[in-house]
Amino acid sequence: MGNAFFVVWRESLEAFLIAGILYAWLKANDDSGKGRQALFLGLGAGAGLALLLGWALLSVQDGLSGDALEAFQTGTLLVAAGLITQMVLWMQKHGRYMKARLHADLSAATARGGHLGVAVVAALAVAREGAETVIFLYGLAQGGELQALAFGSVAGFAAAGATAWLAARSLARLNIGVLLRLSSILLLVLASALLVAAIDRMIGVGWLPPLLDPVWDSTLFLDDTSTGGKLIADFTGYRARPALVTLLAWAGYWSVVIGAQRKARHD
Template identity: 30%
Template sequence: MLATFLIGLREGLEAALVVGILVAYLRRLGRQDALPRMWAGVGLAIALALGIGAVLTFGAYSLTFEAQELIGGLLSLLAVGMVTWMIFWMQKAGRTMKATLESGLDRALSVGGLWALIAIGFVSVAREGIETTLLLWSMVQSFGDAPAALLGALLGLAGAVVIGWLLARGAVKLDLRRFFAWTSGFLVIVAAGVLAYAVMDLQEAGALPGPFTEAAPIDPTSGAVGTGWSAFPFGWAFDVTAVIPPDSVWATVLQATVGFMPRMTWMQVSAWTLYFVIVGIFFIRGIRSRKPTRDAATVPADPATSSLTQQGAA
């Protein structure tokens, strides 16, 4: 619930920031008449995200176990790819987000068509919506506790709406640069865990070699799949289920925060480690390279460093 709450809060606030920029710009231009069309696009984007979630949730019931695991693994890989792209996109394009959105809105207004404004609202929110849906679906499959996970996501989204509204009203100020930096770092860890879960799904489906296939190394003493260094690379890396039961609170917390499972394969551990190290290094380098100088800090042009109130009054 905590993990999905933070994801819902982070992704929801990003969407709220985008919508806030569009609404403030239309009001500044005196084009309140265009707001209903833009909101229609936002509503379509939300409906698309909900529709994808419903298809993923209910469409898998008629599939075989192997097919479910294969689709789940591939969609989890897609979610990891989208999250990774979003993390680095925010680092690179955050400073020009406002200008990019406003220029797109200018083009839509100049065209004057109904669909142009609907498309602006739709495209601005659809990416965050689809990304959030895939990530939450992958995490729900991993946790196996859909009600709590979905409740956490809904609370996070509701919190994002409230915070976005308070920012727009000037009732609260938030260092969005620091907020997105910390939550992006958290998403790196979450994405590593989702990647490890995707590997497990693909191994269970037989798409990757592992403990569930003929490639599994067998312990000659017990006759079970091997565990430890002797089982590398297609066996179990470790098995601490006797100490941390899979259905315990600790197992759930560790899996939700760092992607740790009481029993993991060598391919899972390798995928988690490689992703965390490689993406983490590039993420930290991006954070350091984006540190503002004293002069630049006096003119915050980045929407991720200024509040929605400042953007609306600009």
């Protein structure tokens, strides 16, 4: 539930902030109010596109079985990990210019297509966040516990709305920049956990050799099958008895992420 809550909170918060930026621009530049109507239509269309993606994923899964289903679910975990990583690295590099970029896109869209252009910009912005959320949740759903996943998703969406509302009114000294930076780190940790889960699946079905299994046994220190240990394992990718190939994949992931962050800081 915690992972679902965090992912939905983070992604929904970005969607709320994007909607707020677009609304503020239209309020200042569109006296007719038709642009804001187009904005709301676009936001609804973006949410609809995300739901359509969810339906498509479930439909594809229902038509698969055996190795094909295993490959599809493993691939979803890898895609989710990659999307999270790409999103965080992109936001760390370009997030400070997001407001200006959205304003520029909206100005250009208004000039080209009027209110339809406004709706398209809003739909694409929200659909991107929503599609990422759907893929992330589908990846998390591979571990079962769908009821907890649903509860965490609803709670995360509500919390995102509350966070955006607080930020808009500058209450409780809420610093969105700090929240987004901290949540970006946690998202990268979660992405590495999804990668580890995918590697475990590939080892389990024989698609990857473990090389050495286990490298160590820390069960006495923290058992990843216990209640607390499983929560930590699901969120961080911790394994009490890790295979060598899992450790190599985890180390490789963080080497790439840290290298990309250093390169971005120097650009």
